[in-house]
Structure formats: structure tokens, C-alpha cells
Amino acid sequence: xxxxxxxxxxxxxxxxxxxxxxxxxxxxxxxxxxxxxxxxxxxxxxxxxxxxxxxxxxxxxxxxxxxxxxxxxxxxxxxxxxxxxxxxxxxxxxxxxxxxxxxxxxxxxxxxxxxxxxxxxxxxxxxxxxxxxxxxxxxxxxxxxxxxxxxxxxxxxxxxxxxxxxxxxxxxxxxxxxxxxxxxxxxxxxxxxxxxxxxxxxxxxxxxxxxxxxxxxxxxxxxxxxxxxxxxxxxxxxxxxxxxxxxxxxxxxxxxxxxxxxxxxxxxxxxxxxxxxxxxxxxxxxxxxxxx
Amino acid sequence: xxxxxxxxxxxxxxxxxxxxxxxxxxxxxxxxxxxxxxxxxxxxxxxxxxxxxxxxxxxxxxxxxxxxxxxxxxxxxxxxxxxxxxxxxxxxxxxxxxxxxxxxxxxxxxxxxxxxxxxxxxxxxxxxxxxxxxxxxxxxxxxxxxxxxxxxxxxxxxxxxxxxxxxxxxxxxxxxxxxxxxxxxxxxxxxxxxxxxxxxxxxxxxxxxxxxxxxxxxxxxxxxxxxxxxxxxxxxxxxxxxxxxxxxxxxxxxxxxxxxxxxxxxxxxxxxxxxxxxxxxxxxxxxxxxxx
Numbered sequence: 298x299x300x301x302x303x304x305x306x307x308x309x310x311x312x313x314x315x316x317x318x319x320x321x322x323x324x325x326x327x328x329x330x331x332x333x334x335x336x337x338x339x340x341x342x343x344x345x346x347x348x349x350x351x352x353x354x355x356x357x358x359x360x361x362x363x364x365x366x367x368x369x370x371x372x373x374x375x376x377x378x379x380x381x382x383x384x385x386x387x388x389x390x391x392x393x394x395x396x397x398x399x400x401x402x403x404x405x406x407x408x409x410x411x412x413x414x415x416x417x418x419x420x421x422x423x424x425x426x427x428x429x430x431x432x433x434x435x436x437x438x439x440x441x442x443x444x445x446x447x448x449x450x451x452x453x454x455x456x457x458x459x460x461x462x463x464x465x466x467x468x469x470x471x472x473x474x475x476x477x478x479x480x481x482x483x484x485x486x487x488x489x490x491x492x493x494x495x496x497x498x499x500x501x502x503x504x505x506x507x508x509x510x511x512x513x514x515x516x517x518x519x520x521x522x523x524x525x526x527x528x529x530x531x532x533x534x535x536x537x538x539x540x541x542x543x544x545x546x547x548x549x550x551x552x553x554x555x556x557x558x559x560x561x562x563x564x565x566x567x568x569x570x571x572x573x574x575x576x577x578x579x580x581x582x583x584x585x586x587x588x589x
Numbered sequence: 590x591x592x593x594x595x596x597x598x599x600x601x602x603x604x605x606x607x608x609x610x611x612x613x614x615x616x617x618x619x620x621x622x623x624x625x626x627x628x629x630x631x632x633x634x635x636x637x638x639x640x641x642x643x644x645x646x647x648x649x650x651x652x653x654x655x656x657x658x659x660x661x662x663x664x665x666x667x668x669x670x671x672x673x674x675x676x677x678x679x680x681x682x683x684x685x686x687x688x689x690x691x692x693x694x695x696x697x698x699x700x701x702x703x704x705x706x707x708x709x710x711x712x713x714x715x716x717x718x719x720x721x722x723x724x725x726x727x728x729x730x731x732x733x734x735x736x737x738x739x740x741x742x743x744x745x746x747x748x749x750x751x752x753x754x755x756x757x758x759x760x761x762x763x764x765x766x767x768x769x770x771x772x773x774x775x776x777x778x779x780x781x782x783x784x785x786x787x788x789x790x791x792x793x794x795x796x797x798x799x800x801x802x803x804x805x806x807x808x809x810x811x812x813x814x815x816x817x818x819x820x821x822x823x824x825x826x827x828x829x830x831x832x833x834x835x836x837x838x839x840x841x842x843x844x845x846x847x848x849x850x851x852x853x854x855x856x857x858x859x860x861x862x863x864x865x866x867x868x869x870x871x872x873x874x875x876x877x878x879x880x881x
Contacts, residue, residue, distance in 0.1 A: 302591060302592055309633075324598050324600060342654065344654070356645045360636070361637070
């Protein structure tokens, strides 16, 4: 899609670094949004190896008008030692996907995955502060949701992980850190204990899926039995393909609020633009233009 | 001026590095040219300090789709130790303003100032190979013209510098290197010796001015007395403001070919695009669109 850009000596750069990045839709999405918001900037994607991160970050510090970056695989953890600071969320999660460049050229790492998920909940009218939430699957995206939910004031968080596995061990460590850093009452449960899951969901107003169960067209698997759902529950999925997973279809069937993963992805992109330029990304307008 | 760009994950970057760079017209000029030539690339300008060059060049090596650069003050000499190689011209001149990135990520320095000047002469129908040329002012731009004229097959080159000054000393050293590296018969003369200048111009088919004498609107100064000019001489100026300097007005008055500095500047830009992408910059079309 062509975007009419007024390129000049003052045009700024926001980068995506990682590998591979060529397939990314972020360059067109963000460049279009910058244009709509009146920000004179272009977003470009660069493949790099993790061992090049020190040079790339030093160049980012040194080059005026290179105003920030996104970070993707395999650099999200590797980038941390070379940054000048981390947001509370990025530090707890142990992964960075947004780099903020401060006025004095310092680079601060953020993680917008969890922020995007929580922001999307709020935009969908879900009460987050003081809520009780059940989260299934504290892996990559799930870790970010777990941390941000606790930081954003969720009062009680029931986390379900496959019992005895690596993911369970990782969740144990993460939850210990989150309990120390926040006031959230986080507890870990085994995914296999369905009675426990039923009880946890019964006391929750929010149910979030961050496993990949349900991913893929025509997949009818679900991480949570349909009979645990009820009409006053907000059910949110991190999966966006299909848009309406079996879990969300089950939620709709009982009259619950069903929140697709696309909103998380959109809000995650918006978090970056807020950090780099303080702008409110016109997410719906951008999507309509890109897909319409 | 707005340019409709199809930004994607595959869009490449060409940079300008130096300080200051914000005023540069290169971003719009080259980005428009890339678009017209079907090259998926954007040209952006970044202010940097010379001490940041090692980091910036290492990032350029490491980042796929960062495909090359221009270099401006104060980095044109400072960049040399950090490059992987130099063109013959850049090595003799001792200054780099174009960085080529090879397939395997090596960075090669070029100097397009002299190349642009000589290419412009050829485009204006001037016979360069085997010619005798008189050059006035072997300073920054003049050094580049001197070296490239010798490399491009000028047979005899009479160089005039202000006697006894720093510039004269510098020219002496440069000419010794050029005599060794090429077959050109280069000799140095004092600008103050007008009889010598008259004799040198009399044997020349090309007269080039690389001093700043004549620069500025309404300036009537000239580095060469009008009576030394004749109709079968090609007179070229590195100055482009005014477009027709007093020297060029005097040349036109005797029916000589008068070649303005704007052509050198345009061809210098075209040399960069040839090096980065192998394309022929549509110089006239670009200028018409930018100024029209």
C-alpha cells in the first residue's frame, strides 16, 4: 500500500530489529499511523544477529533521528544487558520488544505484549483494577500478561500451567518475583486439575487464554471446558487466528463477553507509538485502511 | 514534497551521516529517484559525531537492508580508518562521501565529488581523455577534481594554488601522489603568476574553477582574467550559487562553453545511486519535479 510521505532531512526512523523481519507488517502499519498522526517518521525492518546488538544499540544512541525500535525474536532477551534501563514490566518478564530513546540518548526497554493485552481489556469495558482473573498458559505471551495484570492492579490472579513441566517451573519463579514486586495475590495451579480450574474460574470476572490451544483454522480444541463459562465472565484469547477460537465461541454461546487476540496485537502496537512519540495510534482507522 | 512509497518489511535504507544534516535536500532527492527507478528504499539523514563512527559503521555492516550511505562534514576524513576498503580516488583524495556495502557486508569508501565533476564534463560533450586541463584551486572540491581528472585520463593538468599557503603545500603532496599513481602530467603553479596562468590556459581545452571566488549572488569577482578565455575552451565552475558566476559569464561572452556547478552536484548524487543500486539516476526528471 502506498503512503504519501514528505521525506526530508528531519524525517525520523523507528526500526524493527531481529531475524527474520522481512515478512513483518509493522513497517506499513506504523508508517501509515505516523503519517496520520502528523509525525515525520518512517518505520523500517532490519535483520540482525543477537551478537550485533551492542553495535546496533550504540549506533541507535549515537544517531540523531533514529528515535526508537521494536525488538523481535531472537533478540528479545539478548538485548537486555545492553540497555540503559528497563520498565518494571520488562524487568519482571525478562523480555523487551520496545526500545524507548530518551531525550539524552538513553535506551529504555519495555514489553508491550502484556500492556497491549490489558489495555485491550480496558477498551472493551472490562474492569481490571481489583478484579480476580484466571490465566491459562504462562509461557511467552502469558508471562507478559501475568506480569502486566499484576502491575495494573488485578487483585487476585489464578495461573494455570501444565503440571511438572518446564513451563510450570518457569511460572513458579516468575510468580515469586511478581508477588514480591506487586500487591497481587498470584497463585499457581496445575492445568490438569479441572476441579481446581472450575473453582478458580467461578470466583473470576476475567478468563484469559495464553496457551496455543485453539490456534489454527477449524481447530475445535479448547483449554477450558465450556461448562466452566458463564454470562458475566469476560473471556479473552491471545490467539488471533482464528479470530473466534473454540473458547470464544463457547463464551459467546453462554452470553459471555468474547475478546479476540487481534485487539491485544493492535494495542501492543499502539503502546510502542505512545512510548516513541506520545501519540494515540488510530488503530481502527489504520486497520480499516490496510484491510479495506 | 510528498512521495507515494510502498513501505514494507523489505524496504531498504540509505543514510546520510555527518553533522548537521537536517537541512540536506538529499533525503527527498534520492528517495524520489529510488521510487522512479523502482528501488524499494528510503534515504534518511542522521546527525552523528565523528567519535561515533566505529559504532555506526559496525551497525551498518550488521543490519540487513541498511544498504549504504553518504558521508558529510565532519566525518569525510574521519571515516577512513573504519572502512574495509577505499576506491583509488578516495584513497588519493583522502576523503570519503559515499559508502558502498558489498554483498558480504564489507564497507568500501568512494569519493563522488571528482567523479561527478568529470561525469558532468563528459555529459556536456567535453573530451576528457587525452585533454590538457587547467584547474584553479586544489582545496576540498579541487583535490577531488584533480585526482579524478588524472584517473579519468586527462593527459596534462596545470594546477594553480595560492602561492606559499597551506593549500599550496597540500597540493604539492597530493600532486606527488597523483603523479605516482597515474600517467597524468600534473604540475603546480602559483595563482599570482598571471603570465604562467595565461600560458597554461592557452594550451588547455578545459578550464576548471574550484576556488570559492565568484560565489554569492551579484558577486563580480573571478579567479581568471576574462582575456584569458577563448571560444574553443570549456569553462566549468564548481560553484552553483550563482548558477552563472562572473567566470562563466565571461566565458559565454567569448562564445566558450560554460558549465555550471549544478551539473557536478547532480552527477555526484548520481554516482552514489550507481554505487548503491546500479541505477541511472534520472537527474533532469528529478530536478524538474523538485523545482517545478
